[in-house]
Amino acid sequence: MVRAMEKYIRPGVKSTPFCPGCGHGILMGLLLRAIDELKMDMNRMVFVSGIGCAAWIPSPHYNGDTLHTLHGRALAFATGVKLFNPELCVMVVSGDGDLSSIGGNHLVHAARRNIDIKVICANNMIYGMTGGQVASTTPTGARTATTGEGNPYRPFNLSRLVEAAGATYVAKYSVTQPVALIRSIKKAIRHVGFSFIEVLSPCPTQYGRRNRIDRPEDMIRDLIQRCLLEEEAKGLTEEERAEKIITGEFLSCQK
Amino acid sequence: MVSKFVKSPFPAGIHYLSGNEAAAEGAIAAGCRFYSGYPITPSSEIMERMAVRLREVGGVFIQMEDEIASISAVIGAAWAGAKAMTATSGPGFSLMQEAIGYGVFTETPCVIVDVQRAGPCTGQATKVGSGDVMQAKWGSHGDYQVIALSPWSVQEMYDLTLRAFNLSERYRVPTFVMAEEATGHLRETIRVQRQVKVWDRKKERRGSPFGTEEEDGVPPMPAFGEGERLAVTGSTHDAYGFRKTDDPEAHSILVERINQKILKNRRNIIETESYFMDDSELVMITYGFTARTSLYVAKRLRKEGLKLGFLRLKTLWPFPEEVVREATAKKKKAFVPEMNRGQVAGEVKKYCSCDVISFGQTNGEVIRPETLEEALRRIV
Numbered sequence: 001m002v003r004a005m006e007k008y009i010r011p012g013v014k015s016t017p018f019c020p021g022c023g024h025g026i027l028m029g030l031l032l033r034a035i036d037e038l039k040m041d042m043n044r045m046v047f048v049s050g051i052g053c054a055a056w057i058p059s060p061h062y063n064g065d066t067l068h069t070l071h072g073r074a075l076a077f078a079t080g081v082k083l084f085n086p087e088l089c090v091m092v093v094s095g096d097g098d099l100s101s102i103g104g105n106h107l108v109h110a111a112r113r114n115i116d117i118k119v120i121c122a123n124n125m126i127y128g129m130t131g132g133q134v135a136s137t138t139p140t141g142a143r144t145a146t147t148g149e150g151n152p153y154r155p156f157n158l159s160r161l162v163e164a165a166g167a168t169y170v171a172k173y174s175v176t177q178p179v180a181l182i183r184s185i186k187k188a189i190r191h192v193g194f195s196f197i198e199v200l201s202p203c204p205t206q207y208g209r210r211n212r213i214d215r216p217e218d219m220i221r222d223l224i225q226r227c228l229l230e231e232e233a234k235g236l237t238e239e240e241r242a243e244k245i246i247t248g249e250f251l252s253c254q255k
Numbered sequence: 256m257v258s259k260f261v262k263s264p265f266p267a268g269i270h271y272l273s274g275n276e277a278a279a280e281g282a283i284a285a286g287c288r289f290y291s292g293y294p295i296t297p298s299s300e301i302m303e304r305m306a307v308r309l310r311e312v313g314g315v316f317i318q319m320e321d322e323i324a325s326i327s328a329v330i331g332a333a334w335a336g337a338k339a340m341t342a343t344s345g346p347g348f349s350l351m352q353e354a355i356g357y358g359v360f361t362e363t364p365c366v367i368v369d370v371q372r373a374g375p376c377t378g379q380a381t382k383v384g385s386g387d388v389m390q391a392k393w394g395s396h397g398d399y400q401v402i403a404l405s406p407w408s409v410q411e412m413y414d415l416t417l418r419a420f421n422l423s424e425r426y427r428v429p430t431f432v433m434a435e436e437a438t439g440h441l442r443e444t445i446r447v448q449r450q451v452k453v454w455d456r457k458k459e460r461r462g463s464p465f466g467t468e469e470e471d472g473v474p475p476m477p478a479f480g481e482g483e484r485l486a487v488t489g490s491t492h493d494a495y496g497f498r499k500t501d502d503p504e505a506h507s508i509l510v511e512r513i514n515q516k517i518l519k520n521r522r523n524i525i526e527t528e529s530y531f532m533d534d535s536e537l538v539m540i541t542y543g544f545t546a547r548t549s550l551y552v553a554k555r556l557r558k559e560g561l562k563l564g565f566l567r568l569k570t571l572w573p574f575p576e577e578v579v580r581e582a583t584a585k586k587k588k589a590f591v592p593e594m595n596r597g598q599v600a601g602e603v604k605k606y607c608s609c610d611v612i613s614f615g616q617t618n619g620e621v622i623r624p625e626t627l628e629e630a631l632r633r634i635v
Contacts, residue, residue, distance in 0.1 A: 010484065010486065012495075012497060042484070043480065043481075043482040043484070044480055046335075046479045046480070048331070059486065059488060059498075060486035060488065060496060060497055060498060063484055064484055065334075065479040065480065065483070065484060065485045065486075065487075066485070066486050066487065066488075067331065067334060067479075067485075067487045068486075068487065068488035068489065068490065068498070069327065069330075069331075069357065069489065070327070070353055070354060070357050070489060073323060073324070073327040073354065076319065076323065076324035076325075076327035076328050076331070077327045077328065077330060077331035078331060079291075079317070079319070079324070079327075079328045079331065080289065080291060080327065080328030080329060080330065080331025080332035080333075080335065080337075080339070081331040081332065081334065081335045081479060082335075083289070083315045083317055083328070083332065084288075084289050084315050084331075084332040084335040084336065084337045084339075085335040085336065085478075085479065085480055087480065088335065088479060088480045105320055105321065105324075106320065106324055106327075109319075109320040109324070
């Protein structure tokens with residue numbers, strides 16, 4: 001993280017808690033850049049997170065109000081905060097397992113209500129903190145601590161899921177698309193309604209080493225090569241498309 | 256920490272209400288301005304009345320997707336500055352347990368009314384029981400203390416819900432009103448005073464929100480958005496909210512304080528009432544709806560010359576151990592009737608030296624006077 005962003009870090013925080021090569025540290029900085037560019041008042045920002053690696057992105061590191069809650073329940077806690085004090089800017093930063101598996105019910109209902117909460121879902125496609133078990137977002141065939149022969153099931157398409165449930169701002173980027181991602185986070189902060197950004201974030205420790213991606217930079221390179229904007233993916237065959245990850249802003253509307 | 260008298264938001268005088276309606280009025284009187292809940296028999300009338308009343312007094316009401324979300328939103332709202340509550344019954348209370356532990360560990364004031372029904376499991380949803388007494392104390396994992404009150408009338412559904420908020424604010428702890436279906440659906444007249452005494456959480460700025468040197472052991476609790484930049488976590492934390500996930504000292508300091516702040520202050524928390532204790536050899540120790548039957552039977556049998564004493568526990572947790580010990584010190588027997596298989600009787604046994612006779616009934620019905628009378632005649 002660049003020094004200019006250190007003013008947003010809680011005094012007393014000494015180091016990042018993330019493994020070498022983890023994408024969450026990049027996301028941690030990009031969120032602060034978006035906050036900085038919008039000149040948000042940290043006294044009015046509440047960062048809510050659940051349990052898992054991604055839940056540590058804001059808690060306790062960000063120097064606003066941070067609410068580090070239970071596994072899966074960040075959105076329910078955030079709903080209480082936002083409804084009682086609508087003046088606050090409430091941002092949920094948590095992981096894919098936290099938000100879409102154990103917290104899946106809260107995710108679809110918060111989206112349905114279109115409550116003005118900004119959700120940043122750091123998706124590393126695996127349960128990192130508990131040792132690399134299969135997640136609701138793990139690609140079919142991927143090896144994890146609990147799918148040694150490869151994941152037999154399909155992953156969620158999170159963007160489609162929250163869109164169908166009623167979210168009014170939906171986007172998906174990777175930490176390897178920093179400029180577009182910062183722009184999107186700013187848009188989500190300004191958006192009035194339920195905003196959801198899925199952020200692909202590599203986990204070399206748990207995902208990479210089990211799936212023969214030997215070095216962290218290989219995971220980053222893979223994301224750079226595979227993440228395409230919808231317009232860039234035009235003209236690709238179905239087969240070529242399946243190899244890529246389509247990113248971008250999928251929905252931005254007011255209801 | 257501040258207590259003050261405020262004008263009752265509900266017109267002073269006599270009202271004819273159900274227990275569940277009275278609980279909602281007690282909450283509004285205490286200053287509750289946030290309710291999130293999920294429908295469950297036999298507590299739903301509390302939620303329905305709160306939906307109407309909170310709109311009238313400018314509060315926030317939301318029906319959530321389940322009980323886990325309900326209690327989570329309550330805790331979130333409490334940190335945003337609200338006096339917040341939810342109400343439920345056995346199955347919902349079970350779902351809430353993890354978040355209750357969160358409320359305890361983050362010292363979040365909030366109130367849960369548990370209108371107990373006949374369990375275990377789905378059991379008999381419209382029938383009565385008192386089977387959640389131990390769950391209220393031990394339902395979440397780890398070592399902790401909560402406050403649990405036991406109303407025996409519609410008046411107390413009002414009074415004790417109000418008191419639950421005051422205790423919760425004063426000691427920063429989730430507080431339970433352990434009602435029972437029979438009291439929740441009972442209709443009686445209640446008297447509402449012109450003024451009610453309410454407590455508000457202490458709110459010093461620039462303090463340590465999770466540690467204190469004060470004797471009461473209760474730190475100040477500012478709200479989100481007040482510029483305090485709070486760090487709240489359900490992981491072990493220091494006085495300022497920093498996570499301490501592998502520091503044995505931090506863990507023991509926190510666990511000790513959240514237990515001691517309730518135990519040390521228990522004389523201010525515990526309320527009991529007793530009758531006919533002077534001449535009795537046998538004392539009935541009772542609570543909740545069963546106390547109504549017990550007092551009626553005690554009076555009736557005393558007319559026949561049977562020397563029965565009567566002790567009612569208005570506070571179940573922290574357990575009134577000194578009161579029970581003292582009340583039974585010179586007695587031959589203690590008789591504990593309840594709508595479970597001896598949950599409070601077991602607790603009584605811990606603290607008294609006389610014989611303790613547990614009378615448990617788990618058939619989904621209230622204990623009838625003739626049943627109690629027969630049981631008492633057998634042992635007197």
